[in-house]
Amino acid sequence: MDVMIHRFAAAARAAGLRIATSEVLDALALLPRVDILDEAQFAALLRANFAKSRLERARFEHLYHLFFHELREDLHASSAPVAPHVEDFRRELISLEPPSEALSAIADFLAADPAAYLELLNSLQSEGRGAAGGPRGAGANLGGLVRRLPVLRALQRAREALDGFLAANRSRIHWETRRDLERHLAGRLETARRLLAGEDPLRRLTPTPLPAVTETYGELGRTPFANLSPGERVRLREAMAQLVRRLRDQTGLRTKARSRGLPDLKRTLRGAVRTQGIPLELRFRRRPPRKGRIVVLCDVSGSVWSTARFMLVMLYALQDCFDRVRSFVFVDAPHEVTRHFDDHEADRALTEVLHDPAVPYGAPTDYGRTLRLFRHRHLDTVTKKTTVIVIGDGRSNYGNPEEAILGEIRDRARRLIWLNPEPEAFWNSGDSEMRSYAVLCNEVRVCQNLNQLADIVRNLVL
Amino acid sequence: MPFSDVEATRQTLEAAGYACSPEIATVVFLAAVAGKPVLVEGPAGVGKTELAKAVARGLGRELIRLQCYEGLDETKALYEWEYAKQLLYTQIAREKISDAVSGAASLGEAMERIAAEEDAFFSERFLLARPLLKAIRSPAPVVLLIDEVDKSDPEFEAFLLEVLSDFQVTIPELGTRKALHVPFVVLTSNNYRDMSDALKRRCLHLYIDYPDAETERGIVCRRIPGLSRRLAEQLVAAMGRIRALDLKKTPSISETLDWAQALLSLQVDSLSREVVLSTLNVICKYRQDAQRVRQEVERVVKFP
Numbered sequence: 068m069d070v071m072i073h074r075f076a077a078a079a080r081a082a083g084l085r086i087a088t089s090e091v092l093d094a095l096a097l098l099p100r101v102d103i104l105d106e107a108q109f110a111a112l113l114r115a116n117f118a119k120s121r122l123e124r125a126r127f128e129h130l131y132h133l134f135f136h137e138l139r140e141d142l143h144a145s146s147a148p149v150a151p152h153v154e155d156f157r158r159e160l161i162s163l164e165p166p167s168e169a170l171s172a173i174a175d176f177l178a179a180d181p182a183a184y185l186e187l188l189n190s191l192q193s194e195g196r197g198a199a200g201g202p203r204g205a206g207a208n209l210g211g212l213v214r215r216l217p218v219l220r221a222l223q224r225a226r227e228a229l230d231g232f233l234a235a236n237r238s239r240i241h242w243e244t245r246r247d248l249e250r251h252l253a254g255r256l257e258t259a260r261r262l263l264a265g266e267d268p269l270r271r272l273t274p275t276p277l278p279a280v281t282e283t284y285g286e287l288g289r290t291p292f293a294n295l296s297p298g299e300r301v302r303l304r305e306a307m308a309q310l311v312r313r314l315r316d317q318t319g320l321r322t323k324a325r326s327r328g329l330p331d332l333k334r335t336l337r338g339a340v341r342t343q344g345i346p347l348e349l350r351f352r353r354r355p356p357r358k359g360r361i362v363v364l365c366d367v368s369g370s371v372w373s374t375a376r377f378m379l380v381m382l383y384a385l386q387d388c389f390d391r392v393r394s395f396v397f398v399d400a401p402h403e404v405t406r407h408f409d410d411h412e413a414d415r416a417l418t419e420v421l422h423d424p425a426v427p428y429g430a431p432t433d434y435g436r437t438l439r440l441f442r443h444r445h446l447d448t449v450t451k452k453t454t455v456i457v458i459g460d461g462r463s464n465y466g467n468p469e470e471a472i473l474g475e476i477r478d479r480a481r482r483l484i485w486l487n488p489e490p491e492a493f494w495n496s497g498d499s500e501m502r503s504y505a506v507l508c509n510e511v512r513v514c515q516n517l518n519q520l521a522d523i524v525r526n527l528v529l
Numbered sequence: 530m531p532f533s534d535v536e537a538t539r540q541t542l543e544a545a546g547y548a549c550s551p552e553i554a555t556v557v558f559l560a561a562v563a564g565k566p567v568l569v570e571g572p573a574g575v576g577k578t579e580l581a582k583a584v585a586r587g588l589g590r591e592l593i594r595l596q597c598y599e600g601l602d603e604t605k606a607l608y609e610w611e612y613a614k615q616l617l618y619t620q621i622a623r624e625k626i627s628d629a630v631s632g633a634a635s636l637g638e639a640m641e642r643i644a645a646e647e648d649a650f651f652s653e654r655f656l657l658a659r660p661l662l663k664a665i666r667s668p669a670p671v672v673l674l675i676d677e678v679d680k681s682d683p684e685f686e687a688f689l690l691e692v693l694s695d696f697q698v699t700i701p702e703l704g705t706r707k708a709l710h711v712p713f714v715v716l717t718s719n720n721y722r723d724m725s726d727a728l729k730r731r732c733l734h735l736y737i738d739y740p741d742a743e744t745e746r747g748i749v750c751r752r753i754p755g756l757s758r759r760l761a762e763q764l765v766a767a768m769g770r771i772r773a774l775d776l777k778k779t780p781s782i783s784e785t786l787d788w789a790q791a792l793l794s795l796q797v798d799s800l801s802r803e804v805v806l807s808t809l810n811v812i813c814k815y816r817q818d819a820q821r822v823r824q825e826v827e828r829v830v831k832f833p
Contacts, residue, residue, distance in 0.1 A: 111555035119729040
């Protein structure tokens with residue numbers, strides 16, 4: 068049983084779960100205390116030790132099922148006579164010419180050791196990390212398929228080798244065993260193919276439901292930013308300025324009340340030492356309320372920009388409610404624009420950003436590359452005190468979405484919020500990668516009109 | 530032995546008024562055996578805090594609660610010196626102090642003598658124990674509940690690590706205090722933010738979700754004994770439908786219980802449209818939510 072847990076842990080690590088040695092040890096130490104024949108208990112033991120967040124849980128369930136059900140049950144059914152032949156076949160597969168990494172991983176997978184194969188799949192998912200910049204253009208869209216191809220080919224070769232193996236051993240192995248063997252191995256190959264086809268368990272996870280929005284503004288609040296008439300634009304600006312004023316007043320009041328605070332006895336008495344123990348001067352606990360640090364990642368391609376600009380204006384107008392606001396715009400690579408906003412009024416800064424020659428407005432949007440480069444260059448801007456806001460529609464032109472990097476950013480940040488200017492009905496259609504991204508975020512919201520924007524900003528500031 | 534195996538754990542919790550799934554029972558049992566903290570996550574109001582209370586009741590231990598919030602620091606969580614009391618004692622005992630130093634040949638010697646009495650000033654007498662220290666110093670084993678740990682600052686989280694891994698606390702003036710009994714620790718989190726890997730690694734993880742209708746009915750019947758079976762069924766079914774609506778705050782078990790209590794007080798025997806409308810404030814905590822339910826009330830109370 069211990070060996071099995073070790074192998075399960077290895078497989079889980081290969082599939083991207085982070086399991087520490089101490090967690091494996093804990094699980095092993097506790098194993099004798101549960102009834103391992105009761106699956107609910109056994110699964111609960113592993114789950115409690117290995118899967119420590121909602122996201123990891125989904126992945127864990129998937130792996131658990133694969134490891135303890137799909138890879139196990141057929142062995143029980145066909146039992147002893149098949150096992151040595153599986154081993155023979157594995158050896159034959161590995162010695163096949165020309166050798167390939169995928170093939171030996173598949174060989175191990177057939178012999179119920181999925182770690183290498185899972186690792187292979189995992190590396191396919193996050194490929195391209197090292198090669199920042201990578202090949203671009205028409206071919207990039209096919210990236211996922213191209214990378215999967217060698218594995219597919221290896222699977223095909225394994226299948227052919229299986230047929231060859233069975234034919235060659237026709238006389239040596241009893242026909243019943245042969246039949247079981249074929250069924251068993253073919254079943255596993257099928258499982259391997261299905262895994263490759265990319266049934267990512269995270270995709271089946273339902274993201275947290277969108278929070279409902281308070282309707283503060285009437286008709287104006289409901290009109291999408293993109294459809295505003297010039298007259299409405301003016302009214303929108305007024306409404307926003309008013310909102311900004313009100314929020315500032317509110318936070319100002321809070322700061323003031325807090326800075327008066329309770330008397331701090333400890334410091335008062337320490338100060339009293341100078342006056343022979345008579346507290347002449349009262350000291351107060353001054354604890355300025357925590358101000359959030361904000362990093363905004365803004366998609367500036369067409370449809371998103373109309374929303375993004377209002378969000379940026381809002382954030383910078385409220386800058387003194389935050390510790391620091393840093394903003395990045397991107398089309399296919401992140402580009403820091405904080406400087407423009409620091410130097411100028413928001414409107415002027417926006418114009419400057421729009422005319423910044425460093426931003427390739429004509430290029431196709433690429434979220435994957437943006438995330439990759441952001442991690443490479445700017446990850447130090449994200450700390451446990453930062454709230455990261457991504458404004459974008461998640462339409463990545465069928466490129467690799469690199470959601471793993473987004474997960475990494477979330478792990479470093481205090482909160483990750485995704486604002487999508489598209490109505491929810493359009494998400495996950497076409498090249499939208501919202502499904503992959505949404506489950507990773509602490510909060511996902513639609514942001515296309517003033518009501519929604521006001522609600523978001525209010526939550527952020529207060 | 531209340532927590533001798535998983536089944537016994539389940540029964541103990543049940544006797545303490547907490548209906549639980551096999552998973553919850555298993556994790557609680559394992560935590561008790563291994564002496565490891567449990568990190569409980571899940572939506573608000575599904576009984577995370579209640580689990581800790583039930584464990585305390587079931588084991589017959591005292592429950593010590595530490596509510597986390599932004600800006601919580603060690604002086605509020607661990608211990609604080611009572612300066613005022615120290616000062617007061619010094620004032621009152623002034624004569625004794627002058628006795629102690631009288632006859633000293635030099636200032637240095639007087640200092641030496643006071644230093645010899647230093648222990649009198651920094652002793653447990655002047656130590657104000659906050660929840661964490663209280664849990665560690667307690668002569669009887671306790672249950673320590675660290676509530677909403679996700680609301681605390683990252684700094685505090687780092688500080689918790691030391692306490693949770695070794696169950697010891699270092700007070701510079703007094704030395705290291707080790708727990709006499711390892712407390713049963715429950716941390717709850719609403720997933721406002723992710724906890725650090727280091728903290729997670731030291732805990733067993735438990736995710737509690739909204740219960741299925743069967744479990745929820747069980748909970749309602751157990752907690753509100755006067756409720757008729759039929760009404761309980763209607764209540765739970767209606768609640769399931771309300772949860773399916775797109776609400777700002779999805780009502781959870783605690784709201785179900787409040788609602789059941791309200792219906793019991795109103796002596797209602799069947800859930801009708803009027804009853805739902807008049808008791809809506811119990812389940813919906815936002816005006817818009819109430820409106821939304823009002824629109825859908827026909828569907829909510831459609832029972833076979």
